[in-house]
Amino acid sequence: MSEWNDRSKTKYVGQRVTRVEGPLKVSGRAKYTYDIQLPDMLYGAILGSPHAAAQVKSVDISEAERMPGVKAVHVVAGPGTNLRHQGQDVAAVAATTEQQARDALRAIRVEYEVRPHRVITQVASQDPERMEPFPALSDEAQTALRAADATIEGSYSVPVRIHTCLETHGCVVRWDGDDRFTMWCSTQAVHGVRGGMAQNQGVPAGNVRVICEHMGGGFGSKLGPGSEFAVCAALAKKAKAPVKLMRDRHTEQLTTGNGPDAHARVRAGARKDGKLAVIAADCFGTSGYSAQWGMPFPYVYRAETRAVRSRPVRTNCGSDAPLRAPMHPQACAITEQVVDELAYALGMDPLELRLANTDGVRKQQFELGAKLFGWEKRNPKPGSDGGRFRRGMGVGTSAWGGGGGPGSRVELTIHRDATIEVKLGTQDLGTGTRTYVASIVAEDLGVDISQVRAMIGDSDFGYSGASGGSTTTASVAPAVKTASLEARRQLFEKAAEMVGQPAEELDARDGKVFVSSDPSKSITFAEVCSRLGVAGIVANGTFDASLQQGGVAGVQFAEVEVDMWTGRVRPIRVLAVHDCGYWMNRLTTESQIIGGVIQGIGMALLEERKMDENTGRCLNPDLEQYKLPGPWEMPEIVPHLFETHQKVAGIGEPPVIPTAGAIANAVFHASGLRIRHLPITPRKLLEAMDERV
């Protein structure tokens, strides 16, 4: 049973510590997978299916094999293979230059037998063979709806969104023998990839080394070995040379995962006191061909009577992948609009209704947020601003696990030269892992953070789990802390002999080990180290459950301005109050929250994968037509770290959840127009205005 340091006394832990790899990243010296260059390295490229549904009849690679520079051609989808979506891997080439590889792709002749497809969820869901009829409401639900003081009914939706990691999926594979290879890859799980690749290449796990020093975004789409990893390994083996295969933007958008859409036909009722009486809904969405889909609906708020059905719809689209809080933002956006509508139907303040349906931390957060945000200044009547530019406020909430789990193994070494290295096989997605690893150790050993080298992103280091579910910090930090305390104990034992005081009475700070009660009795850290044996001090750390705790709540308030002439929505400010437990680094924790809000703005106003039912193709597998938020969409974003306990919790996912719902509600409050289908585009707002006239 350990405890975290008292933050009122710390130098690093819990303070605003700039990223240790910041200088590398701002100067372009950080090496990502995309940047790896090896001697004699070849470039790989993948040919994707042009069809949403087809069977491969034949693949002729003879022409491609004779193209200049080509060293290997690999067929992924041989004759007879059924292709389920556009972009699915068909064949791949490795050549001396990337251009030559791409040239050779065009020389591969594939015969396809094109099959019928379905790519739009609503269309597929109406296909009698793929859809069950809407379930009749149970007697109980009907009675509850009749008994409610206010009811609403509506269809809501959130479209498919694409992760759009700036560094595309890909890797570099170098075989170091027949049954042994090293790979550099952009991944959220170096150990997971090692296991997966060993299996799919049929080699012992110990013969695979996976390295990921820096990675350019994952958001859930890089949790396992992507199909391009195995393709790259096959090419490298065939060509007898290292191969770099990074997906191009087009197949990246088509094949490496997406966040599923969500559609819901909802009927809901509330009582006069604001309590949710009943929610009945038919929910559906697509995760591609796999037909696994579900969402936690209604989100957070509980109704006395719940009659909700979820059904997956199979489409010929790329498979989904967890996207930052899988299915939570969707469920939240829909639920938050439903409860908002109920509040207006009751003539009640939307915040009041939420307070009537929440308790504990979340309720405190709503109350605090309302005060900080100035909710009371809000005119209760929607669209009341008049004039061209109208402002409105909205609110939403989130719930997440974010606790840690066992498994991480940390190895810490204090060297005789007073430098320290900490090794573990986790990875940094941009959350600041290295920085808190170094902070924890520097704090406990009382040294400067620059003396600590945090080494991660290598499967040759001790096991650590995948970075998903906002579990990394809560899994890694406790293990580092355990190692750090053990190293401190050994250090003090050594120092005790030197200062002639018992180890229990020592403390460490500013490069000194000193007697707590009499700091003048001290010895420098460097001096203690110089007396160590060649092995230095070695300490190992494993998970300590008492240092972490999951279960976090959050609320966000948004203010927007709607241009009633153009239908354009401008986010003005967002206040994000999130339960962060005991944060490791105030600066990077705030950055996580800000980033979540910004992605939520994309979901509210811009992002949507567009499919064409006729051709079965995606219309925007690029960065031009798949709209990401940019500088001009930015509101003022205020992260508020809400402290509930002194244990570490994850914060990667929660802040992306409430934003879209809060913005949608703010748009309604500003304009009086309820846009139930995200994203809220100018066109939808203008159409809604037309309908109202």
Add this chain to the structure above:
Amino acid sequence: MSEEKKPELSRRQFLKSVGAAAAVATVGGAAGLHKGHPETVGSPASVTPQGVGERTVSLNVNGEVHRLLLEPRMTLLDAIRDRLGLTGSKRVCDRGTCGACTVYLDGKPIYACLKLAVDCEGHKVETVESLAPDGKLNAVQQAFVNHDSLQCGFCTPGFVMCVNHLLKTNKSPSLADIKNACSGNVCRCGTYTRIFEAAESAAKAMREGA
């Protein structure tokens, strides 16, 4: 080497040929819409690549002149990344929408993915690596670190280059000026507001001569 080798292939011809190849590919694809008919996608005859065959190009990058053997169709971005090993400029969209590949050409920011390396002969190219040649960060880079204006960091070099250029030409930029300067760049992790903060504080530091 291809028969098509034409040392003085102009940029216009090159682009025309790329357009033609793209058009062929599209038609080939559309043929597949007649469901149930087998089709062949991309035959070498219909898409003979243009701009192949290496030639010598001198590139002045970060004050050093490099003589490189490269194909005329190679972009400046690929040349500096793959040939010179300057991988600070990132390839994200490879077609002029994200700004991650931003470099200076004769002092002005451009998308290196939209420029052919051959067209940069006789011009001065500067990459993000030129901002901290001896490892000491400049004011803009330091402000990015201080304000945590980066997460995964993949977009960061591009933003650093944009903000750095802005502050060279505008000592006291407004928030709108900063947004404008950054509007050709994309960050997926969501660091924009902290980039604005960094730009403001770097401008201040530079005015104060820090």
